[in-house]
Amino acid sequence: MLYHQLSRIRGQLAKRDLSVSDGLLLALRALRGRFSENRLTWLNRELLGYRPEDLETLGEKDAKRGSLSKIVLMWAPPKKPEVEAPSYRFLAGTWGRMDANGRLSKVAEPQLIEKSIFCNIGIQQLEAQLSEMEDPMEGLFSMSFDRDTGAEFYCYSKELVRIQEAVREKLLQFIDDSIEELNLSPTSEG
Helix, strand or coil, X not given: CHHHHHHHHHHHHHCCCCCHHHHHHHHXXXXXXXXXXXXXXXXXHHHHECCHHHHCCHHHHHHHHCCCCECCCCCCCCCCCCCCCCXXXXXXXXXXXXXXXXXXXXXXXXXXXXXXXXXXXXXXXXXXXXXXXXXXXCCEEEEEECCCCCCEEEEECHHHHHHHHXXXXXXXXXXXXXXXXXXXXXXXXX
């Protein structure tokens, strides 16, 4: 039964007949009780968003890799993260302001030199944002606001589509791995 449920979710995701957020929710429900809550944390974070404590050590890890990506958060992160923040969630863009004619002018503030930020919103919210856009592959999207300068971090909305597709692919792999790990088959009772 579980094999068929997971296979149906996987098939609908692969054909794009199921939203990524619905796929995450259904997989989470199907696998709850089969895996520890810690193992299912990734599904939850992708669905609802990453918390400050999940992102605490991200800046340190990026610095060790040679990339100083800025994480823009409106709250102070507590201690130990439960899950590592995935690199596919970094958005490429620029800090700027929209002028009266709707044109983006870049901001040259020293504290806003970073060209990428971590997208901590969940897939549920990300898909809602995409559904409101006329052309999700061409529009500009404001992801963050810097109170000190009044600048916003803008990226092309195709960056959000890229994150959505990355999560879709990772979810498909997660389902495949779960089926294999639980030794599920079309004839198993699981």
